[in-house]
Every structure is written in structure tokens, then in C-alpha cells.
Amino acid sequence: MRKDYNLEKRKYVIGGFIFVIVLIYIFRLVDLQILETKYKDSADSNAFLRKAIYPSRGIIYDRDGRLVVYNQPSYDIMLIPKDVQPFDTLDLCNTLGITKEVLLERFADMRRKVGYSKYSPQTLMTHLAPEEYGRLQEKLYRFPGFYVQKRILRAYNYDVAGNVLGNIREVSQKDMDKDPYYTRGDYTGDLGIEKSYEKFLRGAKGVEVLMRDAHGKIQGRYEDGALDRPSVPGKDLTLSLDIELQQYAESLMVNKIGAVVAIEPETGEILCLVSSPTYKPSTMVGRQRGKSYAALIQDPYKPLFDRAIQGSYPPGSTFKPSQGLIFLQEGIIDLNTQYPCHHGYINGGLRVGCHAHGSPLPLLPSLQTSCNAFFCWGFKNMIDKRSQFGSSAKAFEVWKTHLVELGYGYKLGVDLPNESRGFIPNAKFYNKVYGEDHWSGNTIISVSIGQGEILATPLQIANFCATIANRGYYITPHVVKSIKDTVYTDSAIVKHIPNIDRKHFEAVAEGMRMAVTGGTCRRAALPDIEVCGKTGTAQNPHGKDHSAFMGFAPYHNPKIAVCVYVENGGWGATYGVPIGSLVMEKYLKRTISPARKAMEESMINSNSIIYSGVKKH
């Protein structure tokens, strides 16, 4: 028996080796299991399939409860590649109404998709019409591995107001990055209220937590559905739009470029918001959306451009009432102040033309006849009144502030995306252009008649008209009246009270009434409604003048304020006045009086788009 005690000590080396190894491994386990969190997240996304349960999207009604937008089922053909057995390709193609090449192409596309797995559901075709679905349903037993998944598409009872309603589309990567609510394949609102009220309309997705194995095959519900959450349906919206008025206004605007905006003055509710040319919202549904959208993008008349809220136009003479208000408020004029008009404003070598009418005139007749000279004089006297304001720049800032208070120059905050702010210059702007103290009233005289740098959206003009109708205030214009089951306390809808006395508004309203009874807007007169109005003929360097009109009715206790803007329509009285008055008549009387049928007819059939200078290829 030989025992080397020297060598026996080596047991410590061998034992120590495994001891150290185990120690290292335990440290590693601490690192993996306690310190590092990424593995837990990976495990969740690995093993759990959070299957979304899609809620139905909110329905949209108009102000009188007419159904405007609803949901209709559509069907996607899905398949699980692993379960698909050889089938009669031709039969499937015939049923779906596609060629074999298309089918093979679809299969190839499907396989190329990221996340393709033989074990998980794949989409072969989307948005089958109900009749196609019916045909397929009968034959589905012949195609094992295929099944049909129901989806929801938008459908339209009144195929109008595409610019207001918007549409829905599949989410983009950007949407998903911005809002974690979305996952691939979800739908989201695009344009219009579908976009601005997306959060109400979409509801809340429910979730079903399923477990899947490494092949993506579903193995059942996790903890018997303890973590599942039902979906919450989207909220129904009631629009402030009168959908029939919208439809009517759109029909009047056919073959014209421009916009019609009507507001209920008392509430700021938008009654119609027409942008022309427009598009049918039904073309933006389902499989044809991509094609329609591309066509709209390429359309030279830009139908996707909502001229009612995005178009910035010179307001022309519709701007004059605002000038009257400012001059009265600042004491530049009173109702008796008269300015001469010798076929225009002639001062300091400057001449702004005007048409034939009596001279000199006070404010009200000037509004009635739309006299340029009066407002030029008023503007010059205000801007150059150093005794009151100190300098032209300071006077101009006062002038500008009044306009901003009247809703010009900034976004009104309508509940639609992409509103434009128009443009009201400030003194700084002219200092930059002409140099400080190198400009006066005459330098910029054209802004007094709504030309020059001044730009406004039809919505702003309509809103200004509503302010006059209200004799001194406006409510933020909006298109959604209420949201079902929701107390909608959008702080954005507020009452704005410009710093101008009510009596001045009364005066201006009277002037606008006179324009209808015996001035530029005589064609706006309605049989037994007192209409007030103001025409505008906006010069435009690119071609024929724009025809504009703003008006409200009745004179007392107004129910509707409207703005019509027709690009290249010529005189305000040519298109603006008739269309505006027809819209008011339609809204107030629900029908057009026989005497005015001819006017209606001529508006529907007239065409001003030919003057736009845009050639459609």
C-alpha cells in the first residue's frame, strides 16, 4: 500500500477547479436571470401571440341623425401554408375572378413577406366583396388550409364630403413608431375626421393571449384567457354637417375650383364644407384605395387639397366689412364720414380703380356698392394717423391685431387636419420689405380691399361672416357636433369676442343687408328671407379673377353664414352670389323656390374650371 501524501493535496486542485467553475456559472446565472432583462422580453414575444380582437369602428351621423358612414364586412382570404393540400388552381382562380398568373404572383408575394411561416396564418387576398365571398364560401371545402377572415370596411350612405370624412388606410411604419397602439395590419384614419377623431372612432383593440410554439403554431389560450381583454367598440360621431346641404353644395360646385363653407353662427357648427373638385369617399375603400389614391395624387386639380380649410386666397372685397369695423372702432370714421371716389382712389400718384357709383359716400353705401376708394381712404387715414398711433408701424399693428381677433392670420382650430393659417402681414414684414419708416398707408394700400399680401381660407371668411351675423363674436368652427357616450369637453371650441363694439357690427350688417337689397348682391335676395351679403372679386395674377361671396341669413337672428369662393369665376356676383344664396335657401327652406330654379340650373351646369389654366392630361 503506497500512499503519496504530497500527491493527495492535488485533490484540492481538482476540487477547486470544479468549485470555481460552478461559482462562475452561478455568477453567469445571476447575470442572465436577475441582472439582464432583455431575455424576459424576448421570452414573451417568443411564446405569446397577442391576437388582436378588432373593435368595430365608430359610425358617423350628420346633424339630423342621418347615417353617413357605416361599416360593412369585407373578407380576406387567409391560408395556413402547412395545411394547404394540392388543389384545383383553376377552380380557385375562377371563383375569385383572377388569372392563374395573379394567383401565383400572390403566393410568391406571400412567401417573400417578413415573418412568413408555414405554420401561421398568411393573407392571400384582401377585401373580397360579399358576393365573391359567397362564391368562395360554397367551394371552400375544396381548398383545405384556406379560410376566410372577416374585416371591416367603411361604407357611405351619402357619397360626399370626402374632404371632411377622410378615409381609413393600413398603418405605416411611421404610425406604429408614433403610437404603440398600432401593430402591422391595423387600420387608421387618413385625412378628415377619420384622422382627427381617430382615437374616438377606433375604439380599443381587445387582446387574446395565445401561446405558440417555435413553429408559430397556436397551442391554446394562456391561463384559460385570464389575461384576455375584450375590445371596446369605437364611438359614434354626430357631425355638425347637414349632409344633404353638403351634397347640394357639392353639386353646385361641379366643374368649378373652389370652396363653400357654411357655419351656424350661434354655435360655430359647420353646416357644409365643400372643396371642389372633390372625390367620392367610396373610391377610397378596400382594394381600390391604392389605385384611387394614386390617381388623386396625380390629378392636376389636386382634389385631395381641401380648399375650404387649406386654400389661402385673397379675400378681395369680402374683406371690406372688417375694414369698416376697424375704422369705426378706432374712430377713424363714423357712420357719417364720407370719402370721395372718382372712379377710384387717387392719392399721391396712386390710383386704385373703382366702378361707377355716387361720390362721396359714407360707410354703409360703400359696403353696398363695394367702393374701393372709401376703404383705401379709411386705411390711409388710419395708418398715417401719427397723432393717434405714433407711427405707421404702430397703427398697422393695431389694424393687424383687430384682424387676428376676427379670426384671420392664424388657424381657427377647426377639428380637421392640415388647416392653413392664411396670411396677415405685420409691421415687421413691411419693415423688412420697404425698410423701417419707409412705408405708409399708400405703400400697402391694396391690403385694405383684401388684396396684396392678405390671404384667407374660405373657412376664415365664413367665420368672419358668422362673427358679423353674431354681431360681435364667433365660436371656433367645428364639424363634429357630439361623440356618443362622451361628454366632449374639447377646450379648443371656445367663444371668441373681438374687441369691437356690437353697434359697429350692427352697422356693417346693415351695410351687407343693403348690398342685397340694392347693391352688388342683388341676386342673393330670397323671397321671404332677409339675406345679407358681400361680394368679392379677387384679382389674381395667374388668370381670371376669383369670384367670392360671403353672406348670412336671416338678417335678424341668423341661422347660416356662408362663404363661397370660386377660382377664376370672375365677378363675385357671377358664381359667389348665386351659389351662396342657393346654399342659404336650401338650408333655410329645404327647397329652392321655382323662381330661382333657373339660377340653380345654370350654376349646376356652369363651368369655370376651364379658366383655371390647368390642363388635364
Add this chain to the structure above:
Amino acid sequence: MESKNTNPLRYIDWFTVVLVLVLVCTGAVCIYAASYDFDHANIFSFEEFSGKQFLWIGLASVLGLTLLLIDPRFYETYAFPIYIGMICLLALTIFIAPNIKGSHSWIVLGPVSLQPAEFSKCATALALAKLFSGYNFTLAGSRKNYIKALTIILLPVMLIFAQNETGSALVYFSLFFVLYREGMSGLVLLAALGAVVFFVVALKFAEPTMFTGVTQGQVAVFIMLMVIMVAMLAIYCKHMEGARNVLFWYVGTFVIALILHFCGVTVNGMLFFISVLSVACIYTLILAFRGPVKKLLITASAVVVGVVFLFSVNYVFENVLQPHQKQRILVSLGIEEDLKAAGYNVNQSKIAIGSGGLAGKGFLNGTQTKLKFVPEQHTDFIFCTIGEEYGLIGSATVLLLFLTLILRIISIAERQPSTFGRVYAYCVASYLILHLFINVGMVIGLCPVIGIPLPFFSYGGSSLWGFTFLIFILLSIDARRREHLSS
């Protein structure tokens, strides 16, 4: 003194038996969890892996009991014939085994397949024990004896390589621990270990450090070299004064370097370490004039070789290895992400373990392993299930159980009066060490993926039976060690 016919069960090392039983039963539960298929299958159903494993466990118990009853002198007497028989079987297997995933290592006998490589471990251990127990056999100074020992070890290695079972073949290299215990110079182990560790560390940790010019891996290697040098001076050369001085030198200079760094002085790490090590080596050479010359020279040269090796790692890696070998090493070291192919298993297994947290998800609640994200989860990757379902507590406990078992076997080895018993016991301990080292290391992503099972846990009769042979022959030898004395 005991009589020859005493019931051997009386002297059984019950501690080991209980440890093994605990491990085996935990293993079966894990196999059930790993292969659980939501059909609420019966844990004892023979249709399931777990049921089959229980069958194997039952048969293994019978086998173990039988082995206990056999007089261990039988193994000693027939060690070589058993070994030669196993070698023949291994050779035969190459030709008769069907191709299963590229390896020819399974003998199919009707419904069961057996892997002779698992059983030849035991035969090799017996043969090695027998060789060492020969009269006056010693490794020291005998080249012939070395060759004999190495032949016994390498013969099965070559045959198993020929079967294309690289993992199983590697296990036999653990027997170098036994050679070390029986007198082989520790420098051989140290050099091998050092080479592997340096290679891995230097390649893996390529992030820059606070010192310029060196990566984390290189710093780690330098520090290891410093520690090795101090240890060699103290333990190998028994030159305590030198060891202390060198230690102070290292710690002192390192602290100065740190202070300089935090004072905003840029310290070139490479220059620092090289110069500090050089000074220490020169000091060691000076010591050699008065101390144990040979040992001090070896110490100094070991450090020099270490530094040279460190610099050659990159060269070897870039210019000597084949691309696919490089790829595998890079993936296993986690330097290159290859989550779909080579790295898939390890990544999934890390996810499974990592998702377990402190206390785990509980029995059968592991979603990763349950849903088959980890390939081979009931065999080589069974440790994932433990990690996922029982968390850090469970997996650390299992590791500690293994550690206890191995240390216990080492202590059993040392209490053997016979060389045969001791060498055999060390063989068993060595096998367990290597299996644990490689298997767990691979599952937690520290070792390259080498397919060897976790003893007692991984599904499979061959592995279980192989270890049953190893453990119960050991217990049998141990239970009768006093008889050995008396005889």
C-alpha cells in the same frame, strides 16, 4: 475486521446514493416539463419522454443494485478484458450503427438504441485504475507508463471520433485530471487550461478598457498571468519572499496606474503591463541566483510564454483556423450573432434561462421550453428547463448539488485504501466535472455548443446507465474498502 459475507449495503455511502437519486428524479421531472405538450400527458406515460425515462430509472435501479452485489474484485480482475471488449464494441459500432444525424454511435436493438460510448467510459476508468494499481506502477519518470496510460485513454477517444461523436470523445480528456492526481506534472494541466482560457478571454472581450491600447480580454489575461506568477512563486517554487515582493510590485504599480488614470493622465495599458511583467520576470531571474534555479526559471518562462501566447492568439485565429471553425468559435463566444443558425440554440436557451428570474415560472409554467423554442431541450439543453421553471434558486441549487456530488466522490476517492479504488473514483469525478463544465457552460452560453448530456438529467437510457455503472461500481468498491484491507 468484517467477515467476507457482510451485507454490502451496510457500508454504502448513502450520502452519494441520495444525491444521485435526487438528481435523477429532478431530471425526470424536468424531462416531463420539457416535453410536456399541453395534452396534460401523464408523467408516467410510456408514450412520453418522462415515462420512458422513469422506465430507464427503474431499470437503472435494478442495475445499480445488481452492481452493488457483485464483488468489486471482479471488476479489478476483469478490467482489461472488459476494456478490450468495449473497444471492440466501439470499433464494431462504427460499422453497424445507422447514420443518425451524421453520427454512427447508436446500436439499435429493436425498440431501444444504446450508445456504447457512454458505457466505454466505465470500462476505460476500470482499465486505467487497473493499470495504476499494478505493482510499483508510477508515472513519475517513466515514459513507458505514460504511454500505457495515454493509450488506454486515447484508444476510445479515437474510435469515438471515428463514430463522429466529438462531444463524447472530448469527455475522455478529463482523465488527465486523474493522471495529474497520480503524479503527472501540474504544469501540463495548467498550460492546457491557461491556453484555453487565454484564447477565449483574449478573443471574447474585445471592448476597450479605461487604459489605452488594451482590450478587456487582454487586461484579464495580464492579470491572470500576474496571479499565476505569484501563485507559482509561492506554491511551486516555495519562494515566499519572492512571491510577496512580486505581489506588492503588481498591486502597487496597478494602484499607481489607477490613480494616474483618475487624475486624467493617459496610461498606455499595453506598455504598462508589459513593463510591469518584464520587471517581475527580471526580478525572478535575479532570485534564481540564490533560489531553486529550475523552478524559478520555469516560472519566469511561463509568464513569457503566456505573453507570447496572448499575442499569437489573433494570429492563430486569423491565419491558422478554417473559416467554419472560426465561425463556430466566434458564435459560441458571442462575438458574432448568428441567431438563426449556429447561435439559435444558445440564444433561445439563454432566453429561456433568462426569463426564469429569481424563483422561476414554476413547474410546467415555462413557456420557452414548453413551446419547443429550445431544440434538444429534453436532452443536451435540459438545464434550460431548470433555469426557466425554477429560476436562479433552482438552477444554482442543481449546480451546487453537482458540486457536492463531485466533491463527495473526490473525498471517497481519497479514502480508498487501494490505488485501484482511488484511480477509479477520480475517473468518475473527472467525467462528472467535464460533463458539468461543458454542458452547463454551453447552455448558458459560455462554452461552444458541444453535444454532451447533463449527467442524470438529460433524457436517454445510455447516458443514465453509463453513469449508473460508474457510480454504483464506485459505491460497491467503496462499501467493501475495509474488506480490501483485510484481504
